[in-house]
Amino acid sequence: MPSSVGWIWLVIALPFAGFLANGLLAFVRPHGKTTVSLVGSGVLVAAFAVSLVVMSGLAGAVDAAPFVVTYWSWMPVGDLQVDFSFQVDQLSGVMLMVVTGVGALIHVFSIGYMRDDAGYARYFAYLNLFVFFMLVLILGANFPMMFVGWEGVGLCSYLLIGFWFQDKVNADAGKKAFIMNRIGDFGFLIAMFLIFQAAGTLSFVDLFEQAPRLFTINGSTVTLITLSLFLGCTGKSAQIPLYTWLPDAMAGPTPVSALIHAATMVTAGVYLVARTNVLFAMAPWSSFVVATVGAATALFAATIALKQWDIKKILAYSTVSQLGYMFMGVGVGAYAAGIFHLVTHAFFKALLFLGSGSVIYALHRAYHHTGSHADAQDVRNMGGLRRYMPWTFGLMWVATLAIAGIPGFSGFFSKDGILAAAFARGHDHPAFYLLWAFGSLAALMTAFYMARLMLYTFHGPNRTGEDERGHLAEAPWVMTGPLVVLGVGSVLAGVINLPHVLPANGWLEHWLEPVTELSVRYLPEAHLSVGTEWGLIGVATLVAVAGIVGAVTLLKPALLAPARDAAKERGLQRVLLNKWYVDELYDAVVVRPVVWLSRTVLWRVFDKGVIDGALVNGSAWLMRGFGWVGSALQTGHLGWYVLVFVIGTVMLLRTFT
Amino acid sequence: MLLGPALSVSAILFSLGVLGVLLRRNAIVIFMSVEIMLNAVNLSFVALAEQLGREGQVIVFFVMAVAAAEAAVGLAIIIAIYRHKESVNLNNINLLSG
Amino acid sequence: MTVFNFWLFSGIAIVAAALCITRKSAVASALWLVLTLFSLAALFVMLHAHFLAAIQVMVYAGAIMVLFLFVIMLLQIGHGGPTDLPGWTGRALMVAIGAVLVVELWAVTRVIPSEAIRLPAGTLDQITQREGAVGMISTTLFRDFLVPFEITSILLLAALVGAVVLAKRRL
Numbered sequence: 001m002p003s004s005v006g007w008i009w010l011v012i013a014l015p016f017a018g019f020l021a022n023g024l025l026a027f028v029r030p031h032g033k034t035t036v037s038l039v040g041s042g043v044l045v046a047a048f049a050v051s052l053v054v055m056s057g058l059a060g061a062v063d064a065a066p067f068v069v070t071y072w073s074w075m076p077v078g079d080l081q082v083d084f085s086f087q088v089d090q091l092s093g094v095m096l097m098v099v100t101g102v103g104a105l106i107h108v109f110s111i112g113y114m115r116d117d118a119g120y121a122r123y124f125a126y127l128n129l130f131v132f133f134m135l136v137l138i139l140g141a142n143f144p145m146m147f148v149g150w151e152g153v154g155l156c157s158y159l160l161i162g163f164w165f166q167d168k169v170n171a172d173a174g175k176k177a178f179i180m181n182r183i184g185d186f187g188f189l190i191a192m193f194l195i196f197q198a199a200g201t202l203s204f205v206d207l208f209e210q211a212p213r214l215f216t217i218n219g220s221t222v223t224l225i226t227l228s229l230f231l232g233c234t235g236k237s238a239q240i241p242l243y244t245w246l247p248d249a250m251a252g253p254t255p256v257s258a259l260i261h262a263a264t265m266v267t268a269g270v271y272l273v274a275r276t277n278v279l280f281a282m283a284p285w286s287s288f289v290v291a292t293v294g295a296a297t298a299l300f301a302a303t304i305a306l307k308q309w310d311i312k313k314i315l316a317y318s319t320v321s322q323l324g325y326m327f328m329g330v331g332v333g334a335y336a337a338g339i340f341h342l343v344t345h346a347f348f349k350a351l352l353f354l355g356s357g358s359v360i361y362a363l364h365r366a367y368h369h370t371g372s373h374a375d376a377q378d379v380r381n382m383g384g385l386r387r388y389m390p391w392t393f394g395l396m397w398v399a400t401l402a403i404a405g406i407p408g409f410s411g412f413f414s415k416d417g418i419l420a421a422a423f424a425r426g427h428d429h430p431a432f433y434l435l436w437a438f439g440s441l442a443a444l445m446t447a448f449y450m451a452r453l454m455l456y457t458f459h460g461p462n463r464t465g466e467d468e469r470g471h472l473a474e475a476p477w478v479m480t481g482p483l484v485v486l487g488v489g490s491v492l493a494g495v496i497n498l499p500h501v502l503p504a505n506g507w508l509e510h511w512l513e514p515v516t517e518l519s520v521r522y523l524p525e526a527h528l529s530v531g532t533e534w535g536l537i538g539v540a541t542l543v544a545v546a547g548i549v550g551a552v553t554l555l556k557p558a559l560l561a562p563a564r565d566a567a568k569e570r571g572l573q574r575v576l577l578n579k580w581y582v583d584e585l586y587d588a589v590v591v592r593p594v595v596w597l598s599r600t601v602l603w604r605v606f607d608k609g610v611i612d613g614a615l616v617n618g619s620a621w622l623m624r625g626f627g628w629v630g631s632a633l634q635t636g637h638l639g640w641y642v643l644v645f646v647i648g649t650v651m652l653l654r655t656f657t
Numbered sequence: 658m659l660l661g662p663a664l665s666v667s668a669i670l671f672s673l674g675v676l677g678v679l680l681r682r683n684a685i686v687i688f689m690s691v692e693i694m695l696n697a698v699n700l701s702f703v704a705l706a707e708q709l710g711r712e713g714q715v716i717v718f719f720v721m722a723v724a725a726a727e728a729a730v731g732l733a734i735i736i737a738i739y740r741h742k743e744s745v746n747l748n749n750i751n752l753l754s755g
Numbered sequence: 756m757t758v759f760n761f762w763l764f765s766g767i768a769i770v771a772a773a774l775c776i777t778r779k780s781a782v783a784s785a786l787w788l789v790l791t792l793f794s795l796a797a798l799f800v801m802l803h804a805h806f807l808a809a810i811q812v813m814v815y816a817g818a819i820m821v822l823f824l825f826v827i828m829l830l831q832i833g834h835g836g837p838t839d840l841p842g843w844t845g846r847a848l849m850v851a852i853g854a855v856l857v858v859e860l861w862a863v864t865r866v867i868p869s870e871a872i873r874l875p876a877g878t879l880d881q882i883t884q885r886e887g888a889v890g891m892i893s894t895t896l897f898r899d900f901l902v903p904f905e906i907t908s909i910l911l912l913a914a915l916v917g918a919v920v921l922a923k924r925r926l
Contacts, residue, residue: 635751636752637747643679650856653863656859659757659761659801660867663761668863668864672857676776676849676853679852685784685823686784689776690776693775703807707879711891712899715896715900717807718810718896722910722911723907726910726913728819728822729822729917734921737922
């Protein structure tokens, strides 16, 4: 193992140290913002630097990865042996760079964004803790380690979504996220139990090596395991049916939305599928389910994003949709393509979120000056901001072009990779053509709603208000600087995995081969001819351009009214605005029955009646009864005492006779 | 040879002593019934000593010593109670009720 | 002859005990008890426990019963008062218990010590001839049972002190 890989512990220890330091500062010196800024962001930047060292060691390694570094034996229980160990290989290396790199940028952005907040130290403490858990998740060498990270990021997500918990809406959003995640975690746990039962080990290296011998292809065991794992993914990565927490999670601070709900935590599900690619490749039905759910989610969420007015909600549904793409990628067996989209998405989605954060920041300051209470996140209150925030305007257009899939930008290459892989599988099973069609339709909508967002926010006349207009300004450089870096990434990241028709292609795919080669033999050969591939590229380009042009021509920003004057929506527009009423459906079908069950049956009958009444009060009543009997025996009459004594002796004598 | 009958007599005397304790209310008479019981046991010991060894008789010696001590203290208690209650009837000594 | 003596004195003892527990007058009960003790002393003699018989008369009948009579006289409760026997139901219950007790005890007395631990007949006679009546008790008492002997003397001391304290009019 190269010596630089041995430094991996430092990458994880740094954010944890940051959490402890910031947590302490939150209690001891809540007003010392400079120290917190330096510590909070500094540990991330340092972690990124160390990650670079580790990656260079990994890249130049002579021995083959994966390198598993074991620190101690965590759970030796009977046949189960779980160690506290980290696995550094090509896949976790890629994730490591994304998490620490994008994480560092977002930490720096937060210095500016959260400057005026009273809970500054607490924010950075939670953020550092989140990065720590995310790193444990991606570096864990076995399922329990990964689960520790899995749960930990869920916890931090709850803490950060409900950061401004004094507002009940925010606290509810945090609860919703955590509870829905737990439903998914149930699937993860079931999968772990099944894996242990089948394989006797939970370590990745051992399991994947034994998998070909243990499981039959398309057998019930491996299908059940992978479907359970996918249930966990739908919770963590916000796919149908467990996605409704993510739009609500926008109640948290915007950098949190950027880091957790765009770049890192929600991608944990994709990482999980890519990590266990052997199992998913051996269970084609599960993979098909994954791909279908991904494609359906991509399309479904895109339809909702078409009609949202809150800038962050648009981006939230966009995230759900793009995650659907990633799952479509790993579902059709193109694990490298899915991870590729994960990487590019981290760049341009973080950029979009942070950019919207700058916009919201500017509007907040403007409203603060005039004392207005209008919604700073509603695009109907924005408009024409390109004149006031040129840098943000330009960078967000870069991200929009990337996400829409305009050729040359990173998003184009990653999205094309996934759609091409889906189309290629269609040769054997025509159902995959349908998935490709879903994906392309979703791409059209993506381009449309993103262009819509840009039009309403930055173009056209300004609707913020006469008094506020004078106060609109660009965000400080501590916030715009990271945007620039992310913008560069959104453009250039595409080169790491160019399509096969271009030279210098497939670099990421090649890099990830040691991880994905285990599954190759189970996947059908899916190659596209050069002509087909160029054709698909052409269709993708057409779709993207059509979406943007369509938005520009069909939507009239000038006709838009500020939020308080807006007319009510009707018809299909109202359905889309209300998210196809899915939340209401869940409320009626799941939440209400459970609440009723808890209140009426579990609380009134079981808790008050059985436990309080029969067991607690009942046992006390019984003891009182015994005491009464005992007390009745104490008559005070000596003769009575002697009589009882003699009776006792007589009975005792019986044993001797 | 006399063991069986002696033990039977001892049993009968012991039961008479128990009956005395149960039936009578006068504290002094109850005491005397206890003495009857002790003597019945002494008889058993002596009867068995003939068969099993003279330690039985030594035990009787001790029993008598203890019975003497017990009688002394018990009667002193009865005197003390009589001073308070003016009666030795067990029905009147009922302060232990609970 | 011995058997006749045995049954004679046993009979006297039992009858005297029965009368003792049923008299109204406490003095009468005490005197019947003295008779019981004397009969038992006779039985002791028949069972080769000569020294114990003497002690029984001297200590039990002589000292303890005198103490009883002293207390009865002191408290002046010797005359016959209203009977303090319980009613018929009480008496029936008690007699029933007594009967059960007798039966159980009689069952216990059926036990015959096994050959292994039984001494040969006439052992006690030999001991009496060798060491004397007193020697039967004393040699064992002062050799094997010395510690219990000493403890008993302390016990008697405690009883002495206790009796004096308890019976004082004013501490």
